[in-house]
Amino acid sequence: MAPPDVVQRIEQLRHLINYHNYRYYVLAQPEISDEEYDLLFRELQQLEQQYPELITPDSPTQRVGAPPAEGFAKARHPEPMLSLDNVTSSEELWAWRERFMKLLPQGTQVSYVVEPKIDGLTVVLHYENGLFTLGATRGDGFVGEDITNNLRTIRSLPLRIPLDPDGPPPPARLVVRGEAYISNADFERFRAEQEKLGHKFTSPRNTAAGALRNLDPKVAASRPLDLFLYHIVVIEGAESPPATQWEALHYLRDLGFPVALDYCRHFDDSEFDALIQYCVDWVNEKDRLPFVVDGLVIKIDELALHDVLGHVGRVPRWAVAFKYPAEQAITRLLDIVVEVGRTGVLTPRAVLEPVFLAGATISSATLHNEDYIIEKDIRIGDMVIIRRAGEVIPQVLGPVKALRTGEEKVWRMPQTCPSCGEPVVRYPGEVAYYCENTACPAQLVRRVAYFASRPAMDIEGFGPKQAKLLCDKGFIKEIADIYTLKAHREELLALEGYGEKKVTNLLNAIEASKQQPVTRVLTAVGIRFVGPIIAQLLLDHFRSIDALAQASEEDLAAIEGVGPRIAQSVRAWFSHPANQRTIARLRSYGLQMALPEEKPEPDALPLAGMTFVITGTLPSWTREEAKAIIQQYGGKVTNSVSRRTSYLLVGENPGSKLQKAQQLGVPTMTEEDLRAMIGLQ
Ligand SMILES: [Zn+2]
Known part of the structure; x- marks a missing residue:
């Protein structure tokens, strides 16, 4: 006895095939491709072979072609026009x-x-x-x-x-x-x-x-x-x-x-x-x-x-x-699962009822991205057409909507990463969703390798091969673990090809990387769209990772050279608790988190806004040195005394400038006075 769902399926297939026969042969307006038609026909043939008791004389498999369209005269063939096996x-x-x-x-x-x-x-x-x-x-x-x-x-x-x-x-x-x-x-x-x-x-x-x-x-x-x-x-x-x-x-x-x-x-x-x-x-x-x-x-x-x-x-x-083996087949879409690639991109994958196609049993196929699924209206439970050409990953071409029962479920991309559970983001103009969690297990090896790479922390002797090994061994579970590797020194020495010298060099290189400038740290944590140049641009503006972490999306987007896409990415990255923990850990290991203190702003300098004139021979400075020091501390030096002169710097054997200053009431000072003023011993 055939199970009821087979009986139902056979009826459905006959109905469909008759309908498409009519479109094709009578109206000459096919709705589906020949391949799709063949798939339906073959499925019916297979089911009827399995359950011959269900074959009826009016089944589409029981006749060679289609009835003549009304309108043409009928022409009986002198012999049956056979079809081929x-x-x-x-x-x-x-x-x-x-x-x-x-x-x-x-x-x-x-x-x-x-x-x-x-x-x-x-x-x-x-x-x-x-x-x-x-x-x-x-x-x-x-x-x-x-x-x-x-x-x-x-x-x-x-x-x-x-x-x-x-x-x-x-x-x-x-x-x-x-x-x-x-x-x-x-x-x-x-x-x-x-x-x-x-x-x-x-x-x-x-x-x-x-x-x-x-x-x-x-x-x-x-x-x-x-x-x-x-x-x-x-x-x-x-x-x-x-x-x-x-x-x-x-x-x-x-x-x-x-x-x-x-x-x-x-x-x-x-x-x-x-x-x-x-x-x-x-x-x-x-x-x-x-x-x-x-x-x-x-x-x-x-x-x-x-x-x-x-x-x-x-x-x-x-x-x-x-005929060449079919490259398409029809099967049921059982589920859609999401996989996280090494780059953090989320890819939906079809879980299929296994079907034999082009020499292999196929139970999984790619669905590209969410837009593709929406555009093709692919639902869980659908009968779908899959294609496999050569050795490429099979793909789902689309659903056979006529076979829907109403039980199919619409699918949407989850809003959290299936690997780490953190929220995912999608950028304007892109079809893909990304997981941007630095500690996401699915992306670990790539993130660790990038962290150590030349444009980032530039850790000597730490390439993708080492990254993979150290992650596989479980020594590194997130990027900050690179700085606790020294705790695994004995285990490292036990690894094949890791001698005393190699391990020491590697650990020293990691230690030395703590002195790398903050620009490299910001690059190395792997914020999407933030490479060395954007990292420099952001730090020129905010000067520290802490200040950057506080910046709003508007603040960020207002910086010349930083568009809304980068602003969104930076903001999203710093709002991940996992990424905040990564920054905190890196700080605790002594990595650089800010640009070094530089000369304060010009108006904060002690001689800012002052104009000096120099006369006579100074005790320890030449004229040129005095001029350079005054300028360094924000002052200006001119050649002649005027009412706008702030001070006359007086040495031994002063010239007529002293007289002029006294006439105009311009105060005078010695080298010692100036040193005191700028705090120079
Ligand atoms: Zn993740």
């Missing part, structure tokens, strides 16, 4: 060969033709005594639509055969199967032209199918349709009908049909290995072809064997389609 691996190709070989007498001569499987719209063309009389779509495999008038617009379709009067004489009746398509180059041109007119076309295949299934032949005439024929369905009254598929392809070409012979290959059974290699290697060729293909078709060349082998169900035994 798909294989995706060399093992399956060998298995296919083994299956039909068992049905053939020992020693039967077998060879193969390998043809490209062009991704277009299947067409069936009828010729009576060389005249094109009817063209039909494949429809449901038994009855198609009469699209003769649309097909007539395709210029490569011969309206009479042979095209060349010297070609083979026409058979009394010929029915051929082929594929109508639009080449990549033609499609690109057409798409670009149409886009200017506001029309959107998504793929060559849909564009071709839409045109041929339009009731107005003018639509088909306006599109760059082309054709390849590849299979003789019926041939009557031919002089010497082809005996092999290889001959048939040449015969069709000689009659004037477009045939993809340039892309077809013939292999003997003894070359089956080479045939498989050709199929496998072809994955690299397919994208270089001038048209879209979705695989290769391998056919037994001997047409007589086709009749011998027949078909099983609606699938012939004498041919198989080789």
Whole structure:
């Protein structure tokens, strides 16, 4: 007995597939990509294989195509238009060969033709005594639509055969199967032209199918349709009908049909290995072809064997389609978890119901960022389409909204870091959230390595390798622990490659780094956007880390060279209690927390605002030295005495300046007086 949720799922899939069949085949307005459609179809096939009792005659898997659209006349095919079994691996190709070989007498001569499987719209063309009389779509495999008038617009379709009067004489009746398509180059041109007119076309295949299934032949005439024929369905009254598929392809070409012979290959059974290699290697060729293909078709060349082998169900035994492994799958999104990268960026990751895809079991995929999840409206519990191309991390392309039950949950980025629990921030113009906690375990190694690096504390012999080792050993749990490493001296000596000299050098270098200027300390703690230059700029203004820590976002943003982004980042960083603890610890170990005391401001100097004139020989200073000292303490020195002169500095043998000063009432002073005034011994 099938579980109820399987029954429900099968019904849901049938409903969906029927709906999309209708959009695709009847309206020629598909809503989902061919890949998405295939995924739904394959899932239904798999479930029905598992629970055959649930197969009903009206299941979409039980018919080959879709019913003819109302409006076209129906055209019954002289023989069912079969579809092919798909294989995706060399093992399956060998298995296919083994299956039909068992049905053939020992020693039967077998060879193969390998043809490209062009991704277009299947067409069936009828010729009576060389005249094109009817063209039909494949429809449901038994009855198609009469699209003769649309097909007539395709210029490569011969309206009479042979095209060349010297070609083979026409058979009394010929029915051929082929594929109508639009080449990549033609499609690109057409798409670009149409886009200017506001029309959107998504793929060559849909564009071709839409045109041929339009009731107005003018639509088909306006599109760059082309054709390849590849299979003789019926041939009557031919002089010497082809005996092999290889001959048939040449015969069709000689009659004037477009045939993809340039892309077809013939292999003997003894070359089956080479045939498989050709199929496998072809994955690299397919994208270089001038048209879209979705695989290769391998056919037994001997047409007589086709009749011998027949078909099983609606699938012939004498041919198989080789497709490249699916790169997309559909599965359930069980949960979204957040991971913290080494740089503190928070990345949402999809937890998936395990699904086999492109050679691996996938249970996890990337979701990029919160905006992506919102934009695609991805919810926990959704059936999602995932893609895996090559070795890259699988990604979630989006939900299949039609499969929603209403139980799905909308997800938003948590506001705290899953690694350390501190609040996370997002900067204007960025999609990512960051954890800026200096002590966040997820970021420890990178933060420690950065702290010790050349632009930061520049600790000799302390690179990323050492950072990783010391963190892994548990000696460093946050960056401030670098300064307690000396407590682990014995354990360090026990590490491989850490001799007495190396450990001593490392610990000495750490000790010496305490003298590094505060600019390096501010750089080293790793505030986002604050490198050495911004650190210098901030400290020129605030002079100490304490003052900087008190600054408001407005104060910070007002500094030239510091934008709102840096201001927000600095403010956010200092408001983390964990970061405040880091600063406190670094201070307690003796690191520099402020710029050194400098000359006070000019108006605080003892001689500020005073003007001096010097006369005579001073006891210990030359004129030049006296001038420099006065200037150093904020005073000015001029050459002549005026009412604005504050003091006349008088030495031995003064000149006329003394007289002038006395006349103007300018006070005089000795070198000793000046020394006392500025506190200089
Ligand atoms: Zn964190």
